[in-house]
Amino acid sequence: MAIPDQVVMRKIKKRQKNRKKLRAVKELDSESRHVPGTSFGVLSDTQFSSLRGKVSDATLKAIEGMGFKRMTEIQAKTIPHLLEGKDVVAAAKTGSGKTLAFLIPAVELLYKLKFMPRNGTGALVIAPTRELAMQTFGVLQELLSGQNQTLGLIMGGTNRQSEASKLAKGVNFLVATPGRLLDHLQNSSEFVYKNLQCLIIDEADRILDIGFEEEVKQILRILPKRRQTMLFSATLTKKTEDLVKVALKSEPLYIGLDENKEQATVEGLEQGYVVCPSDKRFLLLFTFLKKNRKKKVMVFFSSCLSVKYHHELLNYIDLPVMSIHGKQKQAKRTTTFFQFCNAESGILLCTDVAARGLDIPEVDWIVQYDPPDDPKEYIHRVGRTARGEGGRGHALLILRPEEVGFLRYLKVAKVPLQEFEFSWAKIANIQPQLEKLISKNYYLHMSAKEAYKAYVRAYDSHHLKSIFDVNTLDLIQVAKSFGFLVPPNVDLIPDVGSNKARPRKKGRAANYGYEGAPPKKREKSVIYKPIPVGTDNRKRQFSR
Template sequence: MSSAVEFHQVRKEKKRKNRPKPDVGADAISVEGPVPVAEEEEVQHEEENEDKCHRDSDEEKDDAREARDGDDAGDGAEETAPSAKKKKKGFGILTSEPFSRLPLSDLTMKAIQEMGFENMTQIQARAIPPLLAGKEVMGAARTGSGKTLAFLIPAVELLHNIHFMPRNGTGVIIICPTRELAIQTHAVAKDLLKYHSQTLGLVIGGAGRKGEAEHLAKGVNLLVATPGRLLDHLKNTKGFIYKNLMFLIIDEADRILEANFEEDMKQIFKCLPKVCWQTALFTATQTKQVEEFACLSFKEKPIYVGVDDGRSKVTVEGLQQGYCVVPSNKRFLVLYAFLKRNLSKKIMVFFSSCNSVKYHSELLRYIQIDCFDIHGKQKQQKRTATFFDFCKAQKGILLCTDVAARGLDIPAVDWIVQYDPPDEPKEYIHRVGRTARGEGSEGNALLFLLPEEVQFLLYLKEAKVPVKEYEFNEKKVPNLQSHLTKFLNVILQEKIVGENYFLSQSAKDAYKSYILAYNSHSMKNVFNVHHLNLKDVATSLCFVSPPKVNLDLESSASKFRKKTHKIDGGHHGISASNPYGRQKADDQRQFARY
């Protein structure tokens, strides 16, 4: 376990000869400029997502929609890549406009100064003045641009200027798509309200509803909420006073719609008082669905403020992005070697399912690599504690699903590793937005792709995402496979009861979840489940041969697919007479029902 993995930038004149050329033009990706991942460098890793369960209550809706619904469905090289902790000037996030030029109260200015802010970012300079003037605003800015303060400062000033008191109930509601983003927004609002008398509250799925209701009854002037729990309180909490609502803020509107909260939002609008409250809608990506939702949200034509117009790329300047093409059976070995060599870094690794996060975190700990893990199946208290622990850590590895992909501001993340591919380029952008956040920040991103998935690069190019190719040296991949395979195979065959037995069961769940998550991809022309070599997939999870799992790909795809629109896809070939699905002559697939 002492061998290492080497990554090299592949330049145009040095194409790999041992691998078939991808179906991507020579100009499909950028290969110029500095090498972000040099020969002896490590990559970090996060795991994500698990079986998306049906929830019976409104408070549990938030959980089910946060994770990708695709479930059920070393030695170190020397560091040459820039650390995300380094800062450089000239990335254009900050302006020369100080907060002191805004007509803000002394109490708010004192809090801003103590938070360490002097000048505004572009989105703040463009959004705060019209919001202070009471205008409707639709804001668009890339992640890490400071949009949280862009809407919180006007919200706090509004409550302060009209002397809003607890007995008046709730004057400002901020809706966030995930619990973690709501918790983080609440923390920033708490700092901003430090010298004000107005009250602050948080209502999210997974927390104690009774305690929230009691707090609302006492009067919460500024409320941060997730859609499902907010709707629950609007309908069922008698002491919740919201008739005096003055300002409604919707953060990450595109994510709210992706998570199928649109119906909840319509119900929320029906419950709110029929008055002309001020509305602000913020998003990282503009879509037709967001534009249609904006028509429902705004009482009058909003002022559009954006900072991305005319940019040659949608990701920040300080982000070095690359991909490596790795056969399925080598994926975990490459990941292990990368993590082993980057133990001094702060890394996030994204997975497609909660079961995958759970299994890989258990496996890494078993082979002496400590890590954090966050996914949608954890209890809220556990998720919150892990989130703050990782935020405070100077180094560490976080395995997660897309629960952590949007809006969260985790300090000084060095690497974003997408071990399982995103559903689409927009999801890729949100994942890598967890690093290189803020003025002058730098970070690195690595995308794992199978040889059959390289067409995804065309879509990244079309979305203005520049990625370079990195190559790993197979000869230096650690020879872990035989050891890990033997270990798990003995467990499966002998049915040893105990910790190891449960690890083998976890591996089986992860295998099933990976296949179902893969089958739920909307881009079927790129991520086709029938192109997977299931024997190699099983090998990446330390199985000798694919375990038999109960799969129904047709129903699982529709059940766990994130998007509600119809997508193209072929038949899986599974029937009562053919329980293994469509097979080639040399195929070792194990799609089975039992």
């Protein structure tokens, strides 16, 4: 289902109002604590007013209206070079202010060229996800509030015909996701992009990680070669370097802020971990969320099906939560994203689709219920809290005893973690009620079954197999965390290029455990329909 343009715009405008209120509070807070010669969080001592004479008064007025006075480190180091027209490859921590760092020079470039709608698209921003594209578009709207250039947003899940019509009329600033952009470049004949002056690739490593490498290469082949290019990324990997060679001039300017830092995550973030056996994981999560239900919490899972199941379960037992995952329709993801952004408190369950680049205000806790694929993903996940000037937040990583070795990788990546203490006597023992509910409620039973299978499959596909080895899983304990007494059977895809059969779990009871599946008979994950409200008379709240 396509999202009506007016719905997206209404949500973006509502979020902009909330952001302005938040910025005003933070500005007062940071000014009251500011000591000359120091900076809080990611702020530098460089004022935006120092750009007077280099950028237009309209842009400076817009920045002031957005509540910003001092630049962040990445802004102070990149904006002067970008205003000179240089190609830049910039690496910076999540939450360090990359968006304004590339938007301000792009706005000034088209302002000086007096770009008009008839000139077509002069500046193009490519973002990896729809949510990040909407967020960037919202910031661009604020920045262009006093100027006449046109702007547009194109992304999957919205009305393509409406987008093509707007492109035909001339969109000076365009924010896009890779797939939909390539579609319009190839099929929208009235899309004028021959005058492109500036290309911005945001979260480049994420674009490549989620499989858009070929689309981006095709886009680069189509776009004009004479342009300024900016590539921003949280990390610079081998794949990113390959993209740099294709997208930028022979000698771009590299700007990185993370290499000599003592830690790879932002200041103001209290990070810790807890070691928890598999069968107690859900009990710990339930108790933690109950205690922090008045705060703003994000919980990360390894699969869409696990997010869906826990969303259904927690809401069913009267612990209200929201969810975002890749199998939702875009309209639902958009609504939930803005609902959580605008809320003062709430719990959001999500997959890594929400972990990159998104600016969600005032998140108190990041809980990693399922560990990330590598330290890089950990950094991006916790980057949702303690953002911007003087930001504060907390992060909790839940590990099985067999996964403690992951801490070594985090230490190498300059991520400091301390062990959090939990009183296990205070953990709510709702296991009997959970098992009874899952056994009697058909829809929850089926959802839990698919979530359990997805968890085991995701674990089997983990990159760090020396730490996250599927053969170390106690499937009976894992199944208990999903409400099962007997683990459902899971078919795992055999290792490619390996002649060894996947080992069967010793002591398997009938019809559970895991085994290799014939390629054509692998069970397909199913998203089941939502649980009907009021379908039975059973009490919906666990007894305590």
